[in-house]
Amino acid sequence: MNESTEFEYVGFWLRVWASLIDTALMLIVIFPILFAIYGSEKLASGVTLSGSANILVSYILPAIVVIVFWNARQATPGKMAIGATIVDAKTGEKPSLQQNLIRYAGYFVSTIPFCLGLIWVGIDKRKQGWHDKLAGTVVVRRKNRGTEPVKFEG
Template identity: 30%
Template sequence: MFCPHCGKPNPDDAQYCQICGRELSNAATQATAQAQQSINIAPVQYAGFWRRVLASLIDGILLSLVTGSFTWVVDFGDFKVSYGLGVVVQWLYYALLESSNYQATLGKMAIGIVVTDEQYRRITFGRATGRFFGKFLSAVILGIGFMMAGFTQKKQALHDVLAGTLVVQK
């Protein structure tokens, strides 16, 4: 079944589009599916390396402002506590937003990209959590895990491959 609003494929039993979040109606969806069978459907566009870098830069600036302001106001007295709190804030930011109906962090929203599973559906909080912590592995190997997004067929970084996720243009 195809969404009549954005044209992206969705499971036949879906009530809402997994990409744009709008309601799917059977009549409109069937009409759209029939119409799109008679024309060439544009393939899904995977978000390239530089779009992802720009989204990460925006997210990094926002998170730095929030966590930096908070730790400046509240003195935890211990670097480990501040660092741990920063990791928790980042985890919740990424996992909650990427598993929400938005399917994107604020940086990704600004760039026009979303995170999906391999069937282009919204990801679960658990999958978003795995994706977030997989980024540590991508970083530990000298950033090569992140650079993979520039070279793989579906533009997946290592943490995307591990979590079974895709980053696509909205």
């Protein structure tokens, strides 16, 4: 087994934090577009938006953005903020496009049964959610990420 003492698996709460950052950033982009298409009355009324524009902006655009980030940076902005990257679980290398596509589709599988596949990150020894297991990926970050270790003179 090839072990790395340089990296650690990223756990549940850090990944929740990264997801919150990503969600906030995505909403900053999506709401103005939906506002421009549907207007303030329809958005404020709580009416369920329908039509091809909503599908494009609310589902397809986020999928493209996330997969592009995973391919280009091995992370979304939220994961970058916490110093995490997505890697192939066997090699530690950059995941393939196919793995990233499976990983994204795996989010739906992970959330349908009461988000159990996402909660699994907190249970699994390698901190893999079902989407990670399906795609053969893990989320890692460098240990001791500070620029200089703390030293005390006493």
